[in-house]
Amino acid sequence: MVNPNEIGPIEIGEKDRLFVLTGAGVSAESGLPTFRDNGGLWNGYRVEDVATPEAWYEDAEQVWRFYAMRRRDGLAAKPNAAHQALARLEERLGDRLYLCTQNVDDLHERAGSKRVVHMHGELFRSRCERECGRGDFFDEGIYTSADAIPRCACGGRIRPHIVWFGEMPLYMDDIYAELERCTMLLVAGSSGSVHPAAGFVQFARRRGVRTFYVGPEAPLNASQFTERVMATAGEALSRLFP
Numbered sequence: 594m595v596n597p598n599e600i601g602p603i604e605i606g607e608k609d610r611l612f613v614l615t616g617a618g619v620s621a622e623s624g625l626p627t628f629r630d631n632g633g634l635w636n637g638y639r640v641e642d643v644a645t646p647e648a649w650y651e652d653a654e655q656v657w658r659f660y661a662m663r664r665r666d667g668l669a670a671k672p673n674a675a676h677q678a679l680a681r682l683e684e685r686l687g688d689r690l691y692l693c694t695q696n697v698d699d700l701h702e703r704a705g706s707k708r709v710v711h712m713h714g715e716l717f718r719s720r721c722e723r724e725c726g727r728g729d730f731f732d733e734g735i736y737t738s739a740d741a742i743p744r745c746a747c748g749g750r751i752r753p754h755i756v757w758f759g760e761m762p763l764y765m766d767d768i769y770a771e772l773e774r775c776t777m778l779l780v781a782g783s784s785g786s787v788h789p790a791a792g793f794v795q796f797a798r799r800r801g802v803r804t805f806y807v808g809p810e811a812p813l814n815a816s817q818f819t820e821r822v823m824a825t826a827g828e829a830l831s832r833l834f835p
C-alpha cells in the first residue's frame with residue numbers, strides 16, 4: 594500500500610501502454626453519487642426496478658424517471674481534477690492510453706478526453722428498444738411519464754443506451770485486445786463489485802503487468818493490485834499523472 598502523501602508521478606516509458614478503468618468514484622468529487630457507498634444510488638433504488646430489461650418491460654416510466662434524474666444530475670455536474678488529469682494524460686500518451694469507463698456520465702469527455710470506451714453505455718444517448726438497426730443517438734431528453742417516452746420510426750419505444758444488469762457490456766473484444774497488450778493497468782474509483790470489469794485487473798496480473806488501484810477504500814479485488822493508493826481520485830491522479 595502506498596502512503597497517499599508519498600505519491601509521486603508514475604513513470605511511463607516510451608514503450609508502455611496504460612489501460613485505465615474508471616468507476617463511479619471518479620465522478621464522486623463532481624457531486625454524482627456512487628452506487629454502493631452510503632447514500633449511493635443502490636441505497637435509494639432497487640436495481641430490479643430501474644436497471645434490468647425486466648424492469649423496462651414492466652414499468653418503462655419508472656426506468657425513465659430514474660435516468661431522467663441521472664441526466665439532470667449529469668448536466669449539472671462539472672468534471673473534476675481526476676477527469677482533467679486523465680485528459681492531460683491522453684494528450685501526452687495518445688493511443689498508448691486506453692481509457693475504459695464503467696461510468697455513463699460524459700465528464701471524461703467534458704474534461705477533454707477524446708477516446709473514452711463506455712463499456713456500460715452512455716447516459717446522454719438513447720436507442721430503440723427493438724434492435725431495429727437505427728442504432729443509438731445523442732439524446733439529452735428528460736422523460737418522466739409513459740406518454741412522454743419517444744417512439745422510434747419503427748414504432749418501438751426509445752430506451753436509455755445503458756447496459757442493464759443481464760445485458761452484455763459493450764466493446765468487450767476491443768477491451769480484451771487492449772488488456773492483452775497493455776504494460777500497466779490502473780483502476781480508479783471502482784469497488785470491484787461488478788464483472789467483467791472487476792476481473793480486468795486479474796487478467797493483467799496474470800500477464801505480470803504492474804497494477805495500481807486509486808481510491809479511498811480497498812476494493813473487493815484489492816489483492817490483485819501491486820500498488821494501492823488510498824486517496825481520492827482527484828487528489829491522487831493529479832499527482833500520479835501531473
Ligand code: APR
Nearest residue numbers: 616617618621627628629695782783784787808810825826
Ligand atoms: N475517488 C476515488 N474513489 C472513490 C471516491 C473518490 N473521491 N469516492 C468513492 N470512491 C470509491 C468507493 O470507495 C468505491 O470503491 O468509488 C467506488 C465506487 O464503487 P461503486 O459505487 O460500486 O461503483 P462502481 O464500482 O463504478 O460500480 C460498477 O456497478 O451498478 C453497476 O453499472 C453500475 O458501472 C456501475 C458498476
